[in-house]
Amino acid sequence: MHIDDLDTPALIAEKPIFEANLEIMSKALPGSRLRPHVKAHQSSFVAKAQNKSGHYSFTCATLKEAEGLIKAGLGKDLLLANECVNINSLKHLQKLAEHFESRVMLAVDSKETIEAAYQSGFKNVLIDVNVGLPRCGCLIEDSPKLSDLANKKGLNVLGVMGYEGHAVGLLDKNERIKEVQKSMEILADAHSKVGGEIISAGGTGTYDINTLATEIQAGSYVFMDSQYQKLGLPFNQALFVLSTVISVSRQGWAVCDAGLKSLGMDHGNPEIADCEVWFCSDEHITFSSRSSDLKFKVNDRIKVIPAHVDPTVAYHDRIYLVENEEVLDIWPIDLRGH
Amino acid sequence: MHIDDLDTPALIAEKPIFEANLEIMSKALPGSRLRPHVKAHQSSFVAKAQNKSGHYSFTCATLKEAEGLIKAGLGKDLLLANECVNINSLKHLQKLAEHFESRVMLAVDSKETIEAAYQSGFKNVLIDVNVGLPRCGCLIEDSPKLSDLANKKGLNVLGVMGYEGHAVGLLDKNERIKEVQKSMEILADAHSKVGGEIISAGGTGTYDINTLATEIQAGSYVFMDSQYQKLGLPFNQALFVLSTVISVSRQGWAVCDAGLKSLGMDHGNPEIADCEVWFCSDEHITFSSRSSDLKFKVNDRIKVIPAHVDPTVAYHDRIYLVENEEVLDIWPIDLRGH
Numbered sequence: 001m002h003i004d005d006l007d008t009p010a011l012i013a014e015k016p017i018f019e020a021n022l023e024i025m026s027k028a029l030p031g032s033r034l035r036p037h038v039k040a041h042q043s044s045f046v047a048k049a050q051n052k053s054g055h056y057s058f059t060c061a062t063l064k065e066a067e068g069l070i071k072a073g074l075g076k077d078l079l080l081a082n083e084c085v086n087i088n089s090l091k092h093l094q095k096l097a098e099h100f101e102s103r104v105m106l107a108v109d110s111k112e113t114i115e116a117a118y119q120s121g122f123k124n125v126l127i128d129v130n131v132g133l134p135r136c137g138c139l140i141e142d143s144p145k146l147s148d149l150a151n152k153k154g155l156n157v158l159g160v161m162g163y164e165g166h167a168v169g170l171l172d173k174n175e176r177i178k179e180v181q182k183s184m185e186i187l188a189d190a191h192s193k194v195g196g197e198i199i200s201a202g203g204t205g206t207y208d209i210n211t212l213a214t215e216i217q218a219g220s221y222v223f224m225d226s227q228y229q230k231l232g233l234p235f236n237q238a239l240f241v242l243s244t245v246i247s248v249s250r251q252g253w254a255v256c257d258a259g260l261k262s263l264g265m266d267h268g269n270p271e272i273a274d275c276e277v278w279f280c281s282d283e284h285i286t287f288s289s290r291s292s293d294l295k296f297k298v299n300d301r302i303k304v305i306p307a308h309v310d311p312t313v314a315y316h317d318r319i320y321l322v323e324n325e326e327v328l329d330i331w332p333i334d335l336r337g338h
Numbered sequence: 339m340h341i342d343d344l345d346t347p348a349l350i351a352e353k354p355i356f357e358a359n360l361e362i363m364s365k366a367l368p369g370s371r372l373r374p375h376v377k378a379h380q381s382s383f384v385a386k387a388q389n390k391s392g393h394y395s396f397t398c399a400t401l402k403e404a405e406g407l408i409k410a411g412l413g414k415d416l417l418l419a420n421e422c423v424n425i426n427s428l429k430h431l432q433k434l435a436e437h438f439e440s441r442v443m444l445a446v447d448s449k450e451t452i453e454a455a456y457q458s459g460f461k462n463v464l465i466d467v468n469v470g471l472p473r474c475g476c477l478i479e480d481s482p483k484l485s486d487l488a489n490k491k492g493l494n495v496l497g498v499m500g501y502e503g504h505a506v507g508l509l510d511k512n513e514r515i516k517e518v519q520k521s522m523e524i525l526a527d528a529h530s531k532v533g534g535e536i537i538s539a540g541g542t543g544t545y546d547i548n549t550l551a552t553e554i555q556a557g558s559y560v561f562m563d564s565q566y567q568k569l570g571l572p573f574n575q576a577l578f579v580l581s582t583v584i585s586v587s588r589q590g591w592a593v594c595d596a597g598l599k600s601l602g603m604d605h606g607n608p609e610i611a612d613c614e615v616w617f618c619s620d621e622h623i624t625f626s627s628r629s630s631d632l633k634f635k636v637n638d639r640i641k642v643i644p645a646h647v648d649p650t651v652a653y654h655d656r657i658y659l660v661e662n663e664e665v666l667d668i669w670p671i672d673l674r675g676h
Contacts, residue, residue: 007427009676039620061621082621083584083593085637089345109585112636134616134624136585136593165619246421247447247474255421255474260649262676266603266618278472280604281503282377282648283399283420286472298450299423310620311598315652317675337655338347338600 001327003320004301008244009258011316012303013331015323017238018049018222024234025221026053028208033215035059035079035200038335040219040310043319044072045331050222059200059217060335063089066104067096068335075102079126079200081161081217083113083136090120105198107161109138111149118153125155126198129190131162131183143190159198162187163217168205171230177209184212205231225309227267239319240303241270241312243285245296252288254296258304259283264311271305339665341658342639346582347596349654350641351669353661355576356387356560362572363559364391366546371553373397373417373538376673378557378648381657382410383669388560397538397555398673401427404442405434406673413440417464417538419499419555421451421474428458443536445499447476449487456491463493464536467528469500469521481528497536500525501555506543509568515547522550543569563647565605577657578641579608579650581623583634590626592634596642597621602649609643 003012025034036050039061047058047069057077060066063084069075075097084090084106097104098121106117107128117125127146130137138146147157167179184201191199202216205228210216220228223239243258256272260282263270269277270285274294278286285304289295296302306312313319314336321329341350363372374388377399385396385407395415398404401422407413413435422428422444435442436459444455445466455463465484468475476484485495505517522539529537540554543566548554558566561577581596594610598620601608607615608623612632616624623642627633634640644650651657652674659667 005426007424007676082595083636085582085584086345088343110636113584130587130589134587134589134591135619135622139588142588244423246423246451249468249472250477250480251468251472253472257420260602260604260646261652261674264598264603265649266598281473284473298421298448308598311603314599336599338345 003242003322003325003327006242006320006327008242009262010242010320011313011318012240012242012320012322013223014238015321015328017236021222021224021235021238022049022053025207025218026055029216030054032057035215035217037217037219038065038069040313041222042313042335043331043333044068044074044335046222047072047074057215059219062338063093064337065335066093070096070100070102075100075104078102078104079161080104080106081200082107083109083128085112085116087116087119090116090122094121105158107136108146108150109136114146114150114153114155117155123156124158125150126159126161126200127157127190127194129160129162129187131164131186131201132167132179133163133165135165137162140186140190144193147194157194157196159196159200160187160191160194161200162190163201163203164206164210165203168203169227176206180206180209184210188212204228204233204235220309223309225312226271226305226307237305239309240305243302243304245298245300245302248296248298253278253286254288255284255286256302256304257283258285262315263304263306264308264314266311267307270307272302341580341660341663341665344580344658344665346580347600348580348658349651349656350578350580350658350660351561352576353659353666355574359560359562359573359576360387360391363545363556364393367554368392370395373553373555375555375557376403376407378651379560380651380673381669381671382406382412382673384560385410385412395553397557400676401431402675403673404431408434408438408440413438413442416440416442417499418442418444419538420445421447421466423450423454425454425457428454428460432459443496445474446484446488447474452484452488452491452493455493461494462496463488464497464499464538465495465528465532467498467500467525469502469524470505470517471501471503473503475500478524478528482531485532495532495534497534497538498525498529498532499538500528501539501541502544502548503541506541507565514544518544518547522548526550542566542571542573558647561647564609564643564645575643577647578643581640581642583636583638583640586634586636591616591624592626593622593624594640594642595621596623600650600653601642601644602646602652604649605645608645610640
């Protein structure tokens with residue numbers, strides 16, 4: 001099928017770019033040096049491609065992502081890198097993991113999350129340490145106490161994790177390096193108190209900078225977005241929202257049929273090559289050409305570049321894998337939802 | 339089921355507030371004076387409640403919304419208030435409408451959209467007129483030409499529509515009134531050239547101001563959001579993202595499990611009563627209490643108020659209808675997707 005036959009808006013991934021991104025990353029961080037974060041794509045089909053590139057351990061943000069990976073046969077070594085306290089759903093996941101002989105590690109940063117891990121029958125945890133981003137993670141000085149508490153509950157503390165989310169997007173590379181160093185000094189300190197073989201951290205923006213972590217939790221590198229593009233990383237934009245021009249005004253703007261329900265908006269407007277994006281509505285983008293040579297007409301197809309990949313993917317049911325404008329495969333976004 | 343037993347994040351609607359909103363609107367704009375826009379809730383179950391309040395004509399933004407309403411028995415009188423040029427999908431919708439004896443009007447603003455309506459077998463159109471928002475809609479002077487073209491193709495032009503989207507959110511009511519008047523003068527001018535019984539316009543922010551339109555396309559009033567709350571309308575916040583506190587820092591913030599994948603972000607951060615929202619991540623909100631009396635602990639449940647209802651609902655599978663913290667019903671968000 002040609003992409004012109006797709007109903008729009010449609011999420012498309014350019015196979016050659018996607019595969020090049022996979023290759024660059026698997027050369028830089030082969031095998032278990034990368035623990036791909038599936039929250040960026042929420043598709044077990046993309047995770048399978050990452051698995052074919054040599055990675056077999058995965059990072060999840062939700063129980064549903066972990067469940068889906070287990071059911072897809074990719075649950076060998078999972079890290080639920082998020083604090084979860086819903087014991088009923090954790091129990092369900094634990095039973096599933098047991099049945100499929102999956103190892104699922106939980107991140108814990110409090111007595112309540114340790115209690116939830118214990119109550120739901122999990123065996124393995126990482127102590128989540130706050131390394132500078134005001135989000136989850138305990139203070140350094142609390143890490144040994146939590147580790148002791150986990151041990152007392154019979155849990156194995158396999159190491160530490162700490163996400164330097166405040167650093168991954170810094171545009172200046174030197175600043176990024178400096179912030180990552182500061183963060184990883186905190187994590188190393190906590191690790192020296194807690195022990196364990198795993199130091200899990202990092203993201204696409206710090207995959208080549210973070211040298212302390214034993215594994216990097218990058219996800220966005222597979223598809224990229226306009227925000228990550230600003231960092232000058234070797235990964236290229238593989239994911240687009242294919243859209244159709246539905247209205248052209250004689251007053252100088254055009255309108256296409258992508259919008260707030262097909263694009264994550266927290267990083268601002270998406271981009272359209274050689275165009276100025278004016279604003280987005282639920283089902284529309286109003287935009288204009290930057291060049292008098294580029295004129296749009298109704299029925300034209302355009303490729304919209306999302307500003308933030310994760311919340312964009314979460315609006316879609318499927319990704320169309322394309323090459324030379326032909327649809328080669330349809331990959332369900334089967335790990336999304338709550 | 340008590341709401342504490344729900345997995346979070348979960349979209350909940352407070353039944354008494356929701357019903358009060360329905361009642362206020364159906365008193366102000368009874369029956370066909372309101373053509374509820376389903377894009378705000380994307381649920382045929384909510385549309386059924388609107389139908390019970392006396393409304394039987396509906397506005398849709400997507401083919402999927404129209405299809406879903408028809409299948410749910412609510413397709414008596416639909417307006418697809420958006421330009422659509424995907425002929426295959428339009429044909430499919432037209433056949434469905436014919437089978438269920440639904441009237442579906444299409445908005446058209448160009449020869450291409452008229453051609454698409456004609457090619458796909460639709461009979462009834464409205465001329466979409468640009469009334470000031472830089473989006474779809476033709477210029478006044480083009481409206482008679484388009485109407486003539488539609489007639490020549492054998493289409494019935496039932497009237498005009500024009501959405502004053504640049505006015506619906508203006509905080510100052512006098513300014514809002516002024517802008518609506520300007521917009522409706524344009525629409526009245528186009529209507530005088532085109533004719534037809536329908537003048538369709540308006541939204542929640544102008545439902546009581548727009549006196550020209552024969553029908554108002556309001557949708558958000560059923561649930562509301564923090565943006566619309568600023569206008570001092572008589573509708574109250576009925577929709578919340580129920581979330582669980584998963585981490586509390588000794589440094590002064592807390593983290594709950596709602597985030598960018600459960601909240602539309604184009605209007606900025608969501609709100610939490612008596613709290614300061616710091617920022618949102620994919621699966622987290624970092625926030626702090628404004629009062630020293632309000633302290634959070636892990637496992638606490640909080641109600642997050644979305645900044646923009648439409649793209650929030652589009653992230654969820656279902657709405658839990660609740661009263662006194664008990665779940666009374668589960669309503670699938672069955673009209674979402676593309």
